[in-house]
Amino acid sequence: MQHPYFLGDLRIIDNLKISSLFRHLNNRKIRQKYTKALQISHILQRRANVCSGGEKARANILRGIIERKHILLIDEPTAHLDFKNSQIVAKLLSELSANKIVIVTTHQPSLFKSGNTIFLRIKNGVFHEDNNII
Amino acid sequence: MKIITLFKVIANLYKRNIKKNRLMVIFMIFTNITLMLFLVFFSSSETLAQTLAEGYLEYLSVDVALYESQPTNNPLINVKSYRRPSIDYLNSIMKVTESFVIRPDYSPLLYEKEIMVLGKEIPNVLITIIGENTNEIGINRAFYNELNKLVSIKDDEMLLHFYIKTTIFIDDEEVLIDYYNQFPITYIYDEPTYFSVPKLYISQNTIDATLGNIFLKPGLTLNNYLLNLNPEHELSNYRFKCHFKSAAQKDKFMHIVNEVSNNESGIEVSGDHINKIESFNALYDYLSILMKLFLAFVIIGSVVIYVVIAHTALLTILRQMALFAVLGASKKQIYEIYLFLIIINFLLSSVSFLLLPSLLPVVSFILHKLMGVYVVLELNYTMLVLMLSADLLTLLILITIIFLINMRRPLLYLLIDD
Numbered sequence: 001m002q003h004p005y006f007l008g009d010l011r012i013i014d015n016l017k018i019s020s021l022f023r024h025l026n027n028r029k030i031r032q033k034y035t036k037a038l039q040i041s042h043i044l045q046r047r048a049n050v051c052s053g054g055e056k057a058r059a060n061i062l063r064g065i066i067e068r069k070h071i072l073l074i075d076e077p078t079a080h081l082d083f084k085n086s087q088i089v090a091k092l093l094s095e096l097s098a099n100k101i102v103i104v105t106t107h108q109p110s111l112f113k114s115g116n117t118i119f120l121r122i123k124n125g126v127f128h129e130d131n132n133i134i
Numbered sequence: 135m136k137i138i139t140l141f142k143v144i145a146n147l148y149k150r151n152i153k154k155n156r157l158m159v160i161f162m163i164f165t166n167i168t169l170m171l172f173l174v175f176f177s178s179s180e181t182l183a184q185t186l187a188e189g190y191l192e193y194l195s196v197d198v199a200l201y202e203s204q205p206t207n208n209p210l211i212n213v214k215s216y217r218r219p220s221i222d223y224l225n226s227i228m229k230v231t232e233s234f235v236i237r238p239d240y241s242p243l244l245y246e247k248e249i250m251v252l253g254k255e256i257p258n259v260l261i262t263i264i265g266e267n268t269n270e271i272g273i274n275r276a277f278y279n280e281l282n283k284l285v286s287i288k289d290d291e292m293l294l295h296f297y298i299k300t301t302i303f304i305d306d307e308e309v310l311i312d313y314y315n316q317f318p319i320t321y322i323y324d325e326p327t328y329f330s331v332p333k334l335y336i337s338q339n340t341i342d343a344t345l346g347n348i349f350l351k352p353g354l355t356l357n358n359y360l361l362n363l364n365p366e367h368e369l370s371n372y373r374f375k376c377h378f379k380s381a382a383q384k385d386k387f388m389h390i391v392n393e394v395s396n397n398e399s400g401i402e403v404s405g406d407h408i409n410k411i412e413s414f415n416a417l418y419d420y421l422s423i424l425m426k427l428f429l430a431f432v433i434i435g436s437v438v439i440y441v442v443i444a445h446t447a448l449l450t451i452l453r454q455m456a457l458f459a460v461l462g463a464s465k466k467q468i469y470e471i472y473l474f475l476i477i478i479n480f481l482l483s484s485v486s487f488l489l490l491p492s493l494l495p496v497v498s499f500i501l502h503k504l505m506g507v508y509v510v511l512e513l514n515y516t517m518l519v520l521m522l523s524a525d526l527l528t529l530l531i532l533i534t535i536i537f538l539i540n541m542r543r544p545l546l547y548l549l550i551d552d
Binding site: 007014 | 136139140142143146149453454457458461462463464467
């Protein structure tokens with residue numbers, strides 16, 4: 001989702017806690033860790049509908065992380081972010097790829113340049129490996 | 135902490151549909167109040183009839199006649215012949231029900247009366263003989279109002295001029311009764327206004343001591359003459375007047391009457407107040423049918439409104455439900471959230487039941503205004519609990535069906551960007 005969906009009248013922190021209602025996960029520590037990494041501590045107490053697109057995008061990535069899924073499928077995670085925040089997100093996703101499968105669609109492949117990244121290009125509906133994409 | 139988050143989520147979802155929820159609560163309150171009124175109506179029948187009956191001053195006085203059905207060519211037509219029961223027969227009943235006063239019925243003679251108060255003749259006055267041991271003469275409010283229309287009543291002292299002029303035949307001999315007396319009216323009784331007619335209350339003692347004590351022949355008082363009439367004599371009016379000492383005694387008597395009476399023959403107990411109660415019960419039965427039809431319309435209407443509101447409310451929060459599904463909620467958990475939202479409305483509308491203690495006096499007041507009797511209504515709380523449970527059950531079934539219909543398809547597509 002390029003436009004992450006949150007319950008607008010709830011604070012970001014409450015939105016992040018919703019998944020704990022349905023799963024018996026204690027994700028407090030992991031949430032705190034990645035909140036710092038994504039540099040979104042300042043928006044946790046804000047209502048979602050007053051956050052910018054970039055802030056929500058990062059909060060959405062955090063929501064994906066604390067879900068503790070083995071595969072993260074992310075559509076343009078840097079779409080609403082400035083260059084600095086894009087770098088932060090890209091770095092974090094690269095780190096996460098050490099333990100999870102992270103699949104990202106992006107128009108800024110250079111941000112995700114790291115040792116273990118496989119770049120795929122879609123051509124005529126078929127994936128082609130293309131590590132010279134950058 | 136989870137509970138707080140849950141409440142925040144529920145509150146958020148509830149606020150999203152606040153207008154629909156408000157509408158639903160209003161309709162639920164309306165339905166509850168309507169159902170409560172119906173319940174009051176259906177459970178008040180006996181109390182109302184009893185209170186209405188006891189509201190008449192002559193409640194303990196009845197006319198008793200014997201009847202027999204006459205054979206007719208048409209089985210649908212029931213012709214009865216009446217005769218006055220013998221005092222021995224009534225005495226046999228008295229043994230069971232303790233002693234009560236049996237007096238002749240003066241009605242045929244009293245038809246010939248003329249009543250003047252403050253110089254005005256009051257027509258169509260029903261002379262009501264009561265068993266109370268009093269010499270006081272009273273009138274009911276309808277009599278007072280009738281009089282008030284004819285003459286302006288300046289003080290409370292009213293003198294009643296009572297005339298009877300008629301002839302009766304005793305052994306083919308014509309006997310003239312020319313009777314006059316005057317009585318001070320000492321009280322005005324507020325009887326139920328339900329089809330009330332002007333009444334003059336005279337005690338049996340007064341009748342016996344005045345009109346009953348006139349001599350028709352040397353050694354023969356009117357009272358004795360009427361007591362010893364042939365049971366089928368027209369002047370007997372085919373009945374005796376019986377005055378009971380208490381309501382319990384009357385109830386016992388009525389029970390015996392019901393036991394010994396059937397279509398062919400039996401005892402007929404009559405009186406103005408008995409006719410009124412019978413007509414009231416007939417009216418009540420008719421109203422009950424109308425009320426039941428109306429109740430059915432209210433229930434069907436409420437169900438339709440619940441369905442429409444609950445369905446549109448669910449459609450509005452379907453995207454949020456999709457988010458919950460993505461975040462790991464099972465359909466059961468999503469259903470529980472939806473249920474919670476509807477139950478909030480149900481609980482809020484249940485506040486209307488707090489109105490119940492004040493609703494009963496309001497209904498009593500309306501009945502007081504309509505019928506002139508103050509009825510202390512009591513509610514059947516078992517029925518109320520049953521009704522509430524049925525209401526909740528219907529709601530649960532409806533929202534479950536609505537939920538299942540809307541959750542047949544996957545929800546994820548709702549979160550995909552346009």
